[in-house]
Amino acid sequence: MIRDPNFQYPFLIGTIFLFAYLIIRVILWYIKLSKYDKLRFIHFWKTKSVWAAIRDSVADGLLHLSIFKKNPLLGYMHMSLAFGWFLLIVMGHLEVIADRHSLNFPFYYAVFYRYYQPHPDFAGAKVFGAVMDFLLLIILSGVALAIIKRIRKQIFGMKRTTRLKTFDKIALASLWLIFPLRLLAESLSAAYYHNGSFMSNTLGEWFIQNVRVSAIYDLSWWLYSCSLGFFFIALPFSRYMHIPTEIVFIFLRHAGIMPKKYWNSYAQIQMYSCSRCGICLDACQLYEAGVSNVQSVYFLQFIRNNENVDKSLFGCIICGRCQEACPVHINLNDLRTALRIKASKPLTFSYEYTQKALQQKAGIIYFAGCMTHLTPQIKFSMRRIFDFLGDNVWFMDKDKSICCGAPLMLAGQYDSASQLIQKNTELIMASGAKTLILSCPICYKAFREDYVLPGISIKFHAVYLNEMIRQGRLPKINLGFKTIYHDPCALGRGSKIYDQPRYVIDSYSQRIRLKKEKAEALCCGAGLGAINLPIEAKNKVTFEAMSYFARFKPNALITACPLCKKTFARDRRIPVLDIAELTARAIDEYVNEQKKTVRETRLIES
Amino acid sequence: MATFDFLEIRHLHIDYDNLDQELLNEVIREEPSFQWCISCGCCTATCSAGNHTTFNIRRISLILRRGEVEGLEEELKKCMLCGKCTLVCPRDIQLRNVVMNIKKIILKKKTA
Numbered sequence A: 001m002i003r004d005p006n007f008q009y010p011f012l013i014g015t016i017f018l019f020a021y022l023i024i025r026v027i028l029w030y031i032k033l034s035k036y037d038k039l040r041f042i043h044f045w046k047t048k049s050v051w052a053a054i055r056d057s058v059a060d061g062l063l064h065l066s067i068f069k070k071n072p073l074l075g076y077m078h079m080s081l082a083f084g085w086f087l088l089i090v091m092g093h094l095e096v097i098a099d100r101h102s103l104n105f106p107f108y109y110a111v112f113y114r115y116y117q118p119h120p121d122f123a124g125a126k127v128f129g130a131v132m133d134f135l136l137l138i139i140l141s142g143v144a145l146a147i148i149k150r151i152r153k154q155i156f157g158m159k160r161t162t163r164l165k166t167f168d169k170i171a172l173a174s175l176w177l178i179f180p181l182r183l184l185a186e187s188l189s190a191a192y193y194h195n196g197s198f199m200s201n202t203l204g205e206w207f208i209q210n211v212r213v214s215a216i217y218d219l220s221w222w223l224y225s226c227s228l229g230f231f232f233i234a235l236p237f238s239r240y241m242h243i244p245t246e247i248v249f250i251f252l253r254h255a256g257i258m259p260k261k262y263w264n265s266y267a268q269i270q271m272y273s274c275s276r277c278g279i280c281l282d283a284c285q286l287y288e289a290g291v292s293n294v295q296s297v298y299f300l301q302f303i304r305n306n307e308n309v310d311k312s313l314f315g316c317i318i319c320g321r322c323q324e325a326c327p328v329h330i331n332l333n334d335l336r337t338a339l340r341i342k343a344s345k346p347l348t349f350s351y352e353y354t355q356k357a358l359q360q361k362a363g364i365i366y367f368a369g370c371m372t373h374l375t376p377q378i379k380f381s382m383r384r385i386f387d388f389l390g391d392n393v394w395f396m397d398k399d400k401s402i403c404c405g406a407p408l409m410l411a412g413q414y415d416s417a418s419q420l421i422q423k424n425t426e427l428i429m430a431s432g433a434k435t436l437i438l439s440c441p442i443c444y445k446a447f448r449e450d451y452v453l454p455g456i457s458i459k460f461h462a463v464y465l466n467e468m469i470r471q472g473r474l475p476k477i478n479l480g481f482k483t484i485y486h487d488p489c490a491l492g493r494g495s496k497i498y499d500q501p502r503y504v505i506d507s508y509s510q511r512i513r514l515k516k517e518k519a520e521a522l523c524c525g526a527g528l529g530a531i532n533l534p535i536e537a538k539n540k541v542t543f544e545a546m547s548y549f550a551r552f553k554p555n556a557l558i559t560a561c562p563l564c565k566k567t568f569a570r571d572r573r574i575p576v577l578d579i580a581e582l583t584a585r586a587i588d589e590y591v592n593e594q595k596k597t598v599r600e601t602r603l604i605e606s
Numbered sequence B: 001m002a003t004f005d006f007l008e009i010r011h012l013h014i015d016y017d018n019l020d021q022e023l024l025n026e027v028i029r030e031e032p033s034f035q036w037c038i039s040c041g042c043c044t045a046t047c048s049a050g051n052h053t054t055f056n057i058r059r060i061s062l063i064l065r066r067g068e069v070e071g072l073e074e075e076l077k078k079c080m081l082c083g084k085c086t087l088v089c090p091r092d093i094q095l096r097n098v099v100m101n102i103k104k105i106i107l108k109k110k111t112a
């Protein structure tokens, strides 16, 4: 018994439009990938990574497990909407198949099943009805949470809500309406035919007693179909584009495609994958310091809306805390750098003036970098360590230091940074060295990512020290203090070096374990990524981080970054040492003890 | 007696009634901390670029204050944006942002 076969058109038009749009979009994205990325992607389908990609698509795209782990309520909201809806579609189709014993029905039939089938009397109809009602209930609870979150966010908490574009509003309104309207339509069906289950039948009874059902019955199905159609048409132009994009992103990520320094379609895909869950807000120390326009969720929104992004793009420290927290695993740091490069006009810099340092042949090169020169104790300690080990080390930038190029890169000045990179590369390659040692993690990251130095192993000093201790070339000795280790952003989150520095510190002192450490370590506030961040905000970040450390009452704060050291040392609550200084102290202590024992044995002998 | 006249050597004068402080003001608008410079020279002492050349970041702020904007662009090409100056400044002046802004504004003026 089919009364009005026309109301499916809004839904049909929306669905067809959405699929056509998505197919074209994905093809365009693919075409714009670089040649190598295309090859990677083609090869990917022959590998086992495909399964990992499928697993992640289900876990993150449907179940939203990553959000769930970070914030269960938020996770439930996303899960109920995404997974609930998915199950509703699947179960809906199974129900129709069970009813008709065939696959031959138009695909929208399942969507409006309660309309087309007033008397489901196949085996299991009751069970299906209950399941469908249950799923709808779950989704409705998700919608309710979404509404509460939106309203509450504006009443308290959220310092700034992102401006919704027209399409966002349409999409949001239709998404929120879809499920209540479905409930309404199905309940009205149930009012007539009693073909629903616990929820729709109960509501239906209420309707039959209080409302003239016949007057609004067809209308309700029309509205339901329209809400679906509107949502599908608005989706590509709204933030809900993240739903399909995230799946594409997961597959490309598993194909091993890496973010680049320039803005490409992979970067664009990442940008669209942001679900605006807001988890990055909690991770950002600047948010507490009163800066509320740089956080990833906002900055991605500004970019998508083509708003003026100067402040939000260049005001962030690029500490990477938000990247680590992001449940979608967006490479936020790289995205920012690429965007900075894209947004910056090249401001001419020229380093023709740099005099070539006296070229030396050496097996090991030590490059201190600007920041280590600013904290001379670190470079003296390095020299002390090298002397003790007796290694032939060429201190490459002993007198005339030139920068590694990272600060220029972070400021979006790619060409100028390349000039410095070129100069350093020439010097290093001409030396014939096999190892390059760095005591600044910012340099280290730059050398690893932006330099091409074939045949040279690039080592961070803490890693080198760790090796030396393990080989027994450096002594293990307890200096008798309680320490805290601070993971520098560029070393920890930036280069994933967490354990070696800890091993070195444990060899010399008693290290207190923190809750906020490793990937969740705090930022010192002075990172070179911040170009136009007000100094007050930086100082606040430093102060808060130091207050956190001070609670543990350590004798010293050990870090592995000259910039962190310089920044933290200004706050005089805890003495700050670089890991090289700690090691140099241990060497001094060891040498003194050796002398003492030699003297004592001589005394005994004489 | 040969004329001995301070007023003859015009190019060394700073005419405080006729200063071109547009650039300075624009920079201060973008980076307000810049107005607190006391010309102490700590920034210059530590400067990575200054280690190689006569580049003098403290002079840049002096030049700006005097409105002598010619030659500024050429001079500022030498900065490596390393940020040491910012870290040593006793008045917490964000010199990296100052350098960036001077360059940006000059470029904007040139292309406008």
Ligand code: SF4
Pocket (backbone or CB within 6 Å): A273, A274, A275, A276, A277, A278, A279, A280, A281, A296, A297, A325, A326, A327, A328, A329, A330
């Ligand atoms: S950037 Fe990541 S953490 Fe932030 S809102 Fe987007 S998806 Fe969530």
Ligand code: SF4
Pocket (backbone or CB within 6 Å): A283, A284, A285, A286, A294, A295, A296, A316, A317, A318, A319, A320, A321, A322, A323
């Ligand atoms: S990179 Fe750091 S400073 Fe920038 S938005 Fe993320 S958490 Fe905040």
Ligand code: SF4
Pocket (backbone or CB within 6 Å): B036, B037, B038, B039, B040, B041, B042, B043, B044, B058, B061, B088, B089, B090, B091, B092, B093, B095
């Ligand atoms: S260190 Fe600061 S106050 Fe001193 S001259 Fe440089 S900018 Fe001015």
Ligand code: SF4
Pocket (backbone or CB within 6 Å): B043, B046, B047, B048, B049, B050, B057, B078, B079, B080, B081, B082, B083, B084, B085, B086, B095, B096, B099
């Ligand atoms: S940022 Fe520029 S001016 Fe400042 S110390 Fe480095 S090279 Fe010198």
